Amino acid sequence: MTRLLTAVLTCSTALIGLAPAVLADDLRETAEALFKPLPSTIPAVKDNPITEEKIELGKALFFDPRLSASGVFSCNSCHNLATGGDDNLETSIGHGWQKGPRNSPTVLNAVLNEAQFWDGRADDLKAQAKGPIQAGVEMANTPDNVVATLTSMPQYVAWFEAAFPDEADPVTFDNMAKAIEAYEATLITPAPFDAYLNGNDDALDADAKAGLALFVDKGCAACHSGVNVGGHGYYPFGLIEKPGAEVLPEGDKGRFAVTETVDDEYVFRASPLRNVSVTAPYFHSGKVWDLKVAVQIMAESQLGEELSDEEADQLVAFLHSLTGEMPEVVYPVLPPETATTPRPTDEIMPAN
Amino acid sequence: MTRLLTAVLTCSTALIGLAPAVLADDLRETAEALFKPLPSTIPAVKDNPITEEKIELGKALFFDPRLSASGVFSCNSCHNLATGGDDNLETSIGHGWQKGPRNSPTVLNAVLNEAQFWDGRADDLKAQAKGPIQAGVEMANTPDNVVATLTSMPQYVAWFEAAFPDEADPVTFDNMAKAIEAYEATLITPAPFDAYLNGNDDALDADAKAGLALFVDKGCAACHSGVNVGGHGYYPFGLIEKPGAEVLPEGDKGRFAVTETVDDEYVFRASPLRNVSVTAPYFHSGKVWDLKVAVQIMAESQLGEELSDEEADQLVAFLHSLTGEMPEVVYPVLPPETATTPRPTDEIMPAN
Numbered sequence: 001m002t003r004l005l006t007a008v009l010t011c012s013t014a015l016i017g018l019a020p021a022v023l024a025d026d027l028r029e030t031a032e033a034l035f036k037p038l039p040s041t042i043p044a045v046k047d048n049p050i051t052e053e054k055i056e057l058g059k060a061l062f063f064d065p066r067l068s069a070s071g072v073f074s075c076n077s078c079h080n081l082a083t084g085g086d087d088n089l090e091t092s093i094g095h096g097w098q099k100g101p102r103n104s105p106t107v108l109n110a111v112l113n114e115a116q117f118w119d120g121r122a123d124d125l126k127a128q129a130k131g132p133i134q135a136g137v138e139m140a141n142t143p144d145n146v147v148a149t150l151t152s153m154p155q156y157v158a159w160f161e162a163a164f165p166d167e168a169d170p171v172t173f174d175n176m177a178k179a180i181e182a183y184e185a186t187l188i189t190p191a192p193f194d195a196y197l198n199g200n201d202d203a204l205d206a207d208a209k210a211g212l213a214l215f216v217d218k219g220c221a222a223c224h225s226g227v228n229v230g231g232h233g234y235y236p237f238g239l240i241e242k243p244g245a246e247v248l249p250e251g252d253k254g255r256f257a258v259t260e261t262v263d264d265e266y267v268f269r270a271s272p273l274r275n276v277s278v279t280a281p282y283f284h285s286g287k288v289w290d291l292k293v294a295v296q297i298m299a300e301s302q303l304g305e306e307l308s309d310e311e312a313d314q315l316v317a318f319l320h321s322l323t324g325e326m327p328e329v330v331y332p333v334l335p336p337e338t339a340t341t342p343r344p345t346d347e348i349m350p351a352n
Numbered sequence: 353m354t355r356l357l358t359a360v361l362t363c364s365t366a367l368i369g370l371a372p373a374v375l376a377d378d379l380r381e382t383a384e385a386l387f388k389p390l391p392s393t394i395p396a397v398k399d400n401p402i403t404e405e406k407i408e409l410g411k412a413l414f415f416d417p418r419l420s421a422s423g424v425f426s427c428n429s430c431h432n433l434a435t436g437g438d439d440n441l442e443t444s445i446g447h448g449w450q451k452g453p454r455n456s457p458t459v460l461n462a463v464l465n466e467a468q469f470w471d472g473r474a475d476d477l478k479a480q481a482k483g484p485i486q487a488g489v490e491m492a493n494t495p496d497n498v499v500a501t502l503t504s505m506p507q508y509v510a511w512f513e514a515a516f517p518d519e520a521d522p523v524t525f526d527n528m529a530k531a532i533e534a535y536e537a538t539l540i541t542p543a544p545f546d547a548y549l550n551g552n553d554d555a556l557d558a559d560a561k562a563g564l565a566l567f568v569d570k571g572c573a574a575c576h577s578g579v580n581v582g583g584h585g586y587y588p589f590g591l592i593e594k595p596g597a598e599v600l601p602e603g604d605k606g607r608f609a610v611t612e613t614v615d616d617e618y619v620f621r622a623s624p625l626r627n628v629s630v631t632a633p634y635f636h637s638g639k640v641w642d643l644k645v646a647v648q649i650m651a652e653s654q655l656g657e658e659l660s661d662e663e664a665d666q667l668v669a670f671l672h673s674l675t676g677e678m679p680e681v682v683y684p685v686l687p688p689e690t691a692t693t694p695r696p697t698d699e700i701m702p703a704n
Contacts, residue, residue: 063434072445077424082415082686093424093698097449278688290691331681334434336630339642346445 027209028201030216036227037197038190038324043111046124050182053162058183060159060332061176066149068139070095071344075180078132079107081329084278085187090286094132095140096348101252103286108324109274111185114232118284119255120269126181130173140349143173148342150176155335189275189324193229196321204321211318214311219303223270229322231272237283238266240304243297247287254284277320292316379561380553382568388579389549390542390676395463398476402534406515410535412508412684413528418501420491422447423696427532430484431459433681436630437539442638446484447492448700453604455638460676461626463537466584470636471607472621478533482525492701495525500694502528507687541627541676545581548673556673563670566663571655575622581674583624589635590618592656595649599639606636629672644668 065074078092079085085106092100102118116128132138150156151171164170195203224230234255255267282294295315299305417426430444431437437458444452454470468480484490502508503523516522547555576582586607607619634646647667651657
């Protein structure tokens with residue numbers, strides 16, 4: 001972060017008082033130093049070689065509501081690929097109509113985040129995938145029941161065998177998570193900002209460029225940088241000024257729950273900002289629906305900046321340039337249940 | 353029905369005591385008289401010319417969870433195109449974790465049913481589509497809120513304008529239903545049985561052919577006939593012998609609720625049987641998961657027949673030949689909300 005901050009400060013200084021033509025060149029140089037365009041191929045992930053077979057299996061699993069105890073929720077329920085990879089709810093609704101504690105983050109480009117969840121408690125998507133499936137307020141299932149469900153369907157067994165050809169017993173909860181990670185790694189959405197970073201000056205209009213300059217100049221890019229314009233590093237929400245309890249509920253202490261370190265109270269992973277314009281509502285609390293308001297809150301709470309109306313609009317214009325193109329998703333046809341498939345249950349189990 | 357019954361009885365007589373070769377020819381003739389292969393083009397529907405624009409709009413609407421008050425349920429939640437066009441639950445779970453009264457029927461080929469719902473209370477799919485969206489235990493929305501939601505998104509407005517080019521005010525609840533009907537009309541799934549009806553004798557194996565002969569001979573085809581092997585005509589569940597209350601709950605009097613005629617107590621539309629092998633659980637109560645058991649219950653309750661184990665297996669083999677191929681469904685990218693989009697609510701409204 002220190003290196004980034006230095007970069008930001010250097011850039012900010014460089015931006016002041018330059019003629020527009022020079023500014024344009026500088027802006028590109030600054031942007032190239034702080035951000036990275038999306039890769040043109042599927043990113044590699046740790047300990048999980050990605051194959052076509054694994055991707056196809058992972059897609060089926062991602063869309064299969066039978067991974068939940070009730071048979072109602074799939075990964076796609078809260079990370080809906082039709083609506084920006086999230087669910088457009090304050091916090092997700094899960095098993096028994098229970099509400100999750102935090103806003104559902106987008107799955108799009110999530111493979112490029114340094115860690116997963118708002119508090120970064122999962123190192124990668126294969127670790128992440130196991131969370132909601134077992135969470136009592138989300139899919140409320142157990143690894144044993146998931147494996148029994150998948151094993152009961154011969155087509156799934158064949159798909160696991162094809163995806164994990166060297167394993168004697170491929171239908172496992174771990175392999176389920178690996179396949180889901182492999183599929184999610186394909187969900188990369190190149191945006192106008194990538195075209196700009198790749199050298200196309202016309203990919204951003206004047207407002208978006210002005211917004212990009214402000215994004216760097218005001219200091220937003222100190223936390224929201226890299227390929228996902230965020231998604232790495234942990235920062236207190238309310239660095240300069242704590243937002244109200246409506247936006248930052250007192251009960252959710254963020255990364256403190258992971259590290260149990262006082263310094264981590266109300267600390268969250270910097271949100272990745274790709275596709276932010278189509279993934280309202282905002283913040284871990286999901287309390288803010290308007291992107292411009294979210295930008296204003298961030299400027300005040302993190303940077304102590306009161307933005308002018310024009311500045312806020314320009315920042316929003318830049319954020320719109322992060323809205324990418326979805327890969328084509330052919331909806332899967334899932335294997336039918338058999339006599340031995342565990343039946344769905346809508347009952348709410350008491351917490352252990 | 354009388355004409356069909358006569359046909360069935362004639363066929364049954366003809367089938368007895370014939371040599372296998374003759375039987376094969378007769379079976380084809382009988383089948384061609386009782387059933388119809390799926391059309392090779394999208395079926396026309398009443399008062400709703402189908403265009404590409406309408407289909408595309410309808411697909412977006414079909415998959416859009418924002419048609420529900422909570423933002424959680426889309427048409428596809430209960431009529432999931434990944435799992436045979438239904439949800440594999442006894443009865444669907446909807447708004448507020450409420451359970452619907454009857455098993456969700458498949459949307460696949462539903463356009464070819466004579467009427468919609470288990471009791472036939474909707475004449476067609478455009479009438480049907482309006483039901484669950486407004487049902488308090490399903491999507492719990494109102495027409496006004498749906499129209500406000502759709503109108504708030506410029507992309508939807510443009511899509512409605514393209515789908516209904518001659519209308520001054522195209523974004524209406526009625527047009528939403530028409531677009532959904534147009535999309536659903538494309539969900540036609542040709543099956544091995546269609547190949548057989550179209551002249552390919554090898555499309556059914558020996559067991560499936562024996563099952564088809566039994567299906568006609570025992571009288572199943574008296575109710576389950578036509579292009580959807582059912583989906584038209586109303587019959588009492590328990591014509592000969594009422595199944596137990598577990599399968600036929602006393603509180604659900606079927607079509608009686610529509611016609612208020614005593615004769616219609618426990619009367620239901622004959623189920624269309626296409627894709628029945630992938631749409632467990634069975635009956636309006638959804639209480640039976642095993643297709644063979646469902647076949648045995650039907651034989652006893654409707655025909656007074658105790659099937660041998662082999663007969664039941666052969667009937668199931670025939671029913672498997674009704675499992676069709678899904679059209680390729682490219683998952684839609686839906687328009688993002690705007691500042692004026694009504695917000696989702698998970699509250700359960702009191703019934704009027």
